[in-house]
Amino acid sequence: MIRFENVSKTFKVEGRVVEAVKNVNLHIEKGKICGIIGFSGAGKSTLVRCINLLERPTSGKVFVENTEMTALSNKELRKKRKEIGMIFQQFNLFASRNVFQNVAYPLKYSGMKKSEIKKKVESLLELVGLSDKAKAYPSQLSGGQKQRVAIARALANDPKILLSDESTSALDPQTTRSILKLLKELNEKLGITIVVITHEMQVVKEICHKVAVMEKGEVVEEGDVFDVFANPKQQITKDFVESTSNLSKIHELIDENVSITKLSQDECIVKFKYLERSVSEALVSQVSRLYNLDINIIFGNIELIGENPIGGLVAIIKGENKNIEEAITYLKDKNVGVEVILDGRVSK
Amino acid sequence: MEEFLNRIIPNIMNKLPIFYESIRDTLIMVGWSGSISFVLGLILGVVLIVTKKGGILQNNFIYQVLDKVINFFRSVPFIILLAALIPVTRKIMGTAIGVEGAIVPLIFGTVPFFARQIEAALSEINPGLIEAAQSMGSGPIEIIFRVYLKECVSGIARATTITAISLIGLTAMAGAVGAGGLGDFAIRFGYQRNQIDVTYVSVLVLVILVSIIQIIGNIIARKSTH
Numbered sequence: 001m002i003r004f005e006n007v008s009k010t011f012k013v014e015g016r017v018v019e020a021v022k023n024v025n026l027h028i029e030k031g032k033i034c035g036i037i038g039f040s041g042a043g044k045s046t047l048v049r050c051i052n053l054l055e056r057p058t059s060g061k062v063f064v065e066n067t068e069m070t071a072l073s074n075k076e077l078r079k080k081r082k083e084i085g086m087i088f089q090q091f092n093l094f095a096s097r098n099v100f101q102n103v104a105y106p107l108k109y110s111g112m113k114k115s116e117i118k119k120k121v122e123s124l125l126e127l128v129g130l131s132d133k134a135k136a137y138p139s140q141l142s143g144g145q146k147q148r149v150a151i152a153r154a155l156a157n158d159p160k161i162l163l164s165d166e167s168t169s170a171l172d173p174q175t176t177r178s179i180l181k182l183l184k185e186l187n188e189k190l191g192i193t194i195v196v197i198t199h200e201m202q203v204v205k206e207i208c209h210k211v212a213v214m215e216k217g218e219v220v221e222e223g224d225v226f227d228v229f230a231n232p233k234q235q236i237t238k239d240f241v242e243s244t245s246n247l248s249k250i251h252e253l254i255d256e257n258v259s260i261t262k263l264s265q266d267e268c269i270v271k272f273k274y275l276e277r278s279v280s281e282a283l284v285s286q287v288s289r290l291y292n293l294d295i296n297i298i299f300g301n302i303e304l305i306g307e308n309p310i311g312g313l314v315a316i317i318k319g320e321n322k323n324i325e326e327a328i329t330y331l332k333d334k335n336v337g338v339e340v341i342l343d344g345r346v347s348k
Numbered sequence: 349m350e351e352f353l354n355r356i357i358p359n360i361m362n363k364l365p366i367f368y369e370s371i372r373d374t375l376i377m378v379g380w381s382g383s384i385s386f387v388l389g390l391i392l393g394v395v396l397i398v399t400k401k402g403g404i405l406q407n408n409f410i411y412q413v414l415d416k417v418i419n420f421f422r423s424v425p426f427i428i429l430l431a432a433l434i435p436v437t438r439k440i441m442g443t444a445i446g447v448e449g450a451i452v453p454l455i456f457g458t459v460p461f462f463a464r465q466i467e468a469a470l471s472e473i474n475p476g477l478i479e480a481a482q483s484m485g486s487g488p489i490e491i492i493f494r495v496y497l498k499e500c501v502s503g504i505a506r507a508t509t510i511t512a513i514s515l516i517g518l519t520a521m522a523g524a525v526g527a528g529g530l531g532d533f534a535i536r537f538g539y540q541r542n543q544i545d546v547t548y549v550s551v552l553v554l555v556i557l558v559s560i561i562q563i564i565g566n567i568i569a570r571k572s573t574h
Contacts, residue, residue: 052483054479054482054483074487075487078485078486078487079485080485081482081483081484081485082484082485084483085483086480086483086484088476088479088480090474090476092474092476092477092479092480094477094495094498094499095499095573095574096498096499096501096572096573096574097498098574105481105484105494106484106485108494109490137574138574139574140574153484154483154484156484157484157485163483
């Protein structure tokens with residue numbers, strides 16, 4: 001659907017050359033929601049603008065449905081852009097136009113009759129759940145409503161692709177969720193391919209099928225969302241995984257010598273990490289029963305990516321030395337990552 | 349009533365036809381040079397914005413030339429412009445005196461100022477809107493009319509108000525080429541013949557004129573802000 005071939009983009013800023021995007025090769029499949037995640041300045045906005053050529057790559061080629069975007073004339077490009085909807089962090093609605101007029105903007109000069117435009121706009125507003133706001137002006141809407149209008153406007157020409165540039169970053173968590181839900185519904189209902197740029201793990205986790213991680217203009221890791229986040233290879237990917245988990249907090253607690261981390265001689269603190277799909281067995285209670293151990297969970301962070309749990313637990317295990325060792329081996333056999341963080345047994 | 353007016357503004361009352369004519373001359377000068385300057389200034393302001401660095405039709409040569417020409421005309425005091433433009437005026441209008449003779453220099457004095465005002469008003473636009481319009485497949489002409497001009501109506505209304513008011517100020521100087529108008533009326537009778545009531549009444553009419561323009565401008569600016 002969308003293919004980047006050796007795409008690079010450099011800017012000249014005050015005489016310095018900045019490589020915003022470096023040699024990116026990426027393929028985004030039809031009908032999927034693909035996330036591009038990275039910290040700010042990673043080049044993800046520039047990369048996504050290379051799809052509809054709001055930024056023209058310095059070198060490399062961009063294909064959308066086998067059309068080489070980079071080879072189109074200005075006129076052809078404008079026509080092609082109508083097949084690619086885009087939504088933005090700041091919504092970018094026209095303040096002087098009401099909701100209806102905003103959504104109708106891209107339909108002018110499309111050859112549609114006034115009555116057809118009216119019908120189309122009404123159906124779009126219904127799709128995003130704002131039928132009652134047609135006469136309202138953007139300044140009278142909440143952030144979430146504004147983004148819904150922007151989505152309706154982006155869908156006006158029935159695009160096959162929707163680009164979302166940090167579309168939920170200016171919204172509160174609850175509104176973010178409702179917008180993400182809407183995007184997911186659109187993907188399922190209309191089969192539209194969606195490219196989501198974000199710096200938030202939650203967004204990727206909730207709606208994306210595929211993910212590409214960007215750092216300093218390069219795509220450093222990509223693939224299935226679960227695969228990438230279950231076994232992050234690059235440090236930055238690990239950072240993103242950590243950003244949504246509180247498991248690393250245990251290190252702070254140990255450093256601060258909080259009372260819970262003062263272990264007796266038959267205890268140790270252990271971090272379990274779920275790495276494989278479908279950890280559906282009741283592992284903690286099994287281990288506890290089988291090896292006669294007390295397991296005290298201090299932190300837990302288990303999330304669903306798609307339908308698979310990912311995350312881990314930090315727990316204090318109390319029991320006989322030998323049993324603890326056997327339990328750890330047992331868990332490792334079940335493909336659970338086990339890391340002993342602090343061991344009361346050694347400090348004896 | 350008439351008696352009362354005869355008492356407090358005798359010098360106006362005994363030359364009412366001249367008074368009315370000077371109001372008419374002012375309105376003609378403001379009307380003609382104002383409408384022509386509006387169109388020209390709007391065009392030049394748009395050209396400045398779109399050819400600027402990062403604009404939708406970036407063109408450094410056009411921008412630099414226009415920028416310098418505007419600066420040149422803005423730095424010439426109007427009274428000097430009036431004299432300096434006499435040959436040009438004569439070519440265009442056939443005469444360099446009277447109301448017709450004043451319109452050309454008034455346009456030259458107003459357009460650069462207005463173009464700058466428009467440039468400032470249009471640069472207030474959120475660049476995200478331009479980007480959104482481009483992403484929806486709008487071309488440059490469509491963006492100029494449907495985004496820049498449409499979204500900046502209130503800014504344009506404010507710029508027009510300010511320019512129209514300063515234009516009224518300029519017409520007072522046009523008396524120097526015999527163009528008449530309220531400013532000239534006030535100088536000739538109020539100042540040179542020391543008929544102070546003429547000055548006051550002229551000022552009053554100008555204040556009313558300016559207020560009307562300001563009020564209309566404000567209404568348009570408010571109506572177009574949502």
